[in-house]
Amino acid sequence: ETGVTQSPTHLIKTRGQQVTLRCSSQSGHNTVSWYQQALGQGPQFIFQYYREEENGRGNFPPRFSGLQFPNYSSELNVNALELDDSALYLCASRPVQGGDYGYTFGSGTRLTVV
Amino acid sequence: AQSVTQPDIHITVSEGASLELRCNYSYGATPYLFWYVQSPGQGLQLLLKYFSGDTLVQGIKGFEAEFKRSQSSFNLRKPSVHWSDAAEYFCAVGAVNSGGYQKVTFGIGTKLQVIP
Numbered sequence: 503e504t505g506v507t508q509s510p511t512h513l514i515k516t517r518g519q520q521v522t523l524r525c526s527s528q529s530g531h532n533t534v535s536w537y538q539q540a541l542g543q544g545p546q547f548i549f550q551y552y553r554e555e556e557n558g559r560g561n562f563p564p565r566f567s568g569l570q571f572p573n574y575s576s577e578l579n580v581n582a583l584e585l586d587d588s589a590l591y592l593c594a595s596r597p598v599q600g601g602d603y604g605y606t607f608g609s610g611t612r613l614t615v616v
Numbered sequence: 617a618q619s620v621t622q623p624d625i626h627i628t629v630s631e632g633a634s635l636e637l638r639c640n641y642s643y644g645a646t647p648y649l650f651w652y653v654q655s656p657g658q659g660l661q662l663l664l665k666y667f668s669g670d671t672l673v674q675g676i677k678g679f680e681a682e683f684k685r686s687q688s689s690f691n692l693r694k695p696s697v698h699w700s701d702a703a704e705y706f707c708a709v710g711a712v713n714s715g716g717y718q719k720v721t722f723g724i725g726t727k728l729q730v731i732p
Contacts, residue, residue, distance in 0.1 A: 506659075508659075533718075535718075535720070537722075543724060543725075544620075544706055544708075544722035544723050544724045544725050545660070545706070545722045546722075547719050547720065547721065550718070550719070558718075558719055560719070592659055592660065594660075596718075604650065604662050604665045605662070605720065606662070607652075607659040607660040607661070607662075608659050609657075609658050609659040610658075610659050612657075
């Protein structure tokens with residue numbers, strides 16, 4: 503197992519800028535979800551991708567968007583950054599086949615908006 | 617909509633003592649339930665999960681959890697805590713629709729401190 507890898511690990515952006523975060527899913531996993539974890543909070547669901555299509559979304563505005571590629575890697579894009587977007591962004595993947603619905607999480611990208 | 621309540625934000629236990637972290641969930645159907653652990657600056661590691669069957673679930677690192685439908689609870693337990701267990705623990709509930717879409721809702725977390 504290769505696990506879930508995210509890049510970069512840390513990032514500092516200015517308010518109003520755009521950012522792209524990247525994730526490589528665990529081998530054999532074709533479903534990926536992204537979560538935002540603000541300081542002192544639990545992770546909040548942003549959206550999920552399956553076979554390159556978004557098939558679920560949490561309460562986040564359209565300036566949060568994503569992509570999933572044929573090799574099951576994915577991106578989270580955030581436009582017009584706001585100070586409140588500062589958080590740890592977590593990528594999680596799981597296999598659809600079988601009864602295993604547990605997610606494998608990456609270590610996250612710490613985004614700071616100044 | 618599903619939700620999770622972890623009533624204890626912070627817990628301190630002595631090394632070697634037993635531990636119980638509380639979790640209550642709200643969901644209309646049979647839920648998928650999880651406990652994750654997060655060390656500072658790290659992602660989440662799955663400790664254990666419940667989907668169906670035996671209501672007492674064994675996980676990694678000596679943890680177990682018991683699903684009680686009547687109480688809508690899924691409390692995490694460990695008989696003897698080690699200093700390395702100090703971390704933040706998240707309870708989560710998952711729901712899967714017919715399209716296979718799973719949304720996992722997390723609690724706010726319980727921070728565990730272990731003292732010598």
